Amino acid sequence: MRAAEVARWFRTSDGVRLRYLEAGSGRVVVFVPGWCMPGRIFAPQIAALARRWRVVALDPRGQGQSEVPRDGYEPTRRGQDVRDLLAHLGGGRVVLAGWSLGVLDVLSYADMAGDGRIAGLVLIDNSVGEGTPPPPRPSRFFQNLRQRRDATVRGFVAAMYRTPQDAAYLDGIAREAQRMPVEASIRLLSYPRPREFWRDSLYAVRRPLYYAVTPRLRGQAEAVAQRHPQPMVEVFEGAGHALFVDEAARFNASVEEFLSRRAAWA
Template identity: 60%
Template sequence: MRSPSPSRRALLAAALLGPAAPALAQGASRSFTTSDGIRLHYTDAGQGRPILLVPGWCMPAWIWEQQVAGLARGHRVIAFDPRSQGQSQIAPRGHEPGRRGRDIVELIAHLGTPRIVLVGWSLGVLDGLSAIAEHGDQRIAGLVLVDNSVGEGPAPSGAWRSRFIPNLRSRREPTVRAFVASMFRTPQRPDYLARLTEDALRVPLQASIDLLSYPRPREFWREAVHGTRRPVLYAIRPNFATQGEYLAASHPNAQVEVFETAGHALFVDEAARFNALLADFAQRRALWA
């Protein structure tokens, strides 16, 4: 039997080893300056109808690498480093939803696209909802909310916060390392987890705590979701299933997808399914006109 070529062996090894490298080499590295003078980084890959990916708490844009690789063949895919995250400038201020939402609005204006599918994961859900609540949805073709509360139904327990923030103050590195490892249900490479942890620890301690302490009631997020009639895709784990049921029953244009066996970073654990859902949403449900 003929041996595989070196390039074929490399591809096979990559498939077996899973996610590597944070380079997002498929996209151009770019930046813009916000109205309050902070340089924010993003990668821009592919051509076609645009999709903007906003990561969660302290996470870098490159965590979306499987979405960039999988979707840039038919879409323009922008992966964003919010202020003080990833390759963006460490900001002395602005780690609250009003400013972070405005950053998203200013990035969309900078990109010059008439409309865009906005994808927020975890804290990025709240940043995206803040953007449309305070600045409108005129530039939004569709809204994808990934694995965070949207203020529907009974409030989830907040007990974790009373433990997590003190642990950040007293034992930051092991706390962040454990958080990063907990985001996945599928095995990830040690170097992949180490790079994510390193990037998360780049965010200043007080900024990371501010990001966990948004001064908004749950009702704000619910009203933001229901204030838009743009199509909504809510991709969640089972712990948010009740909120998904409420949203599906009360929002006229919401689609709910439960990832039964994925971790918090469900778009990494089940990248093929997530990418297919997102491509279908952008193609068939988003309002581009």
């Protein structure tokens, strides 16, 4: 039986009202989505994991159905938003799962708060500052966002998947991805941190790690597997950037194993 999903709200320490989706009960896993994406993109994980776990999917500021403030679209504030969410959820360790830009938001939280509340990290398909950097984003992307945002965002969303997706689903995701001001969305892709900041933030967390990537990040995954004290690394060869949708069954099974056997709940 599928656990009922509910939408809840909390207010950040700077007064912004953020929404999150929640289902299930027990130990907590918190999902943080990528650039401009809503928390509902983790629907396959909410449905599968809430049978055994309390699953939370955040709409970060300006995303999903959360409030769209004028500022706060930078890593320190976004990390604090995660910290505020954990304070709202209550005590005990959690597994933090970030995808794409959400990887950086989770690592920003870890840098400011340490790993005291972290039972484990799930980092999905973004650079963590290891080894050779991934190929740069096309140089005209920001210009295209300013000049023809709708078409650019729709192209970006379509390119996240390798498996066929319903047209209405893609349309909804693309519409939600344009809620924040365009300059705020560009600031999110321009975090003022060197690559080494993310690498050092990752290795300062001594809890278990699951790093799931597509082939472009294979080199970083190999480096993490060698350097991290408790790594679990997988490369999703045939998936797109939204690998947790393209290969939901495989990804969910891996997260189940991580939560059940590897996470440091005690």
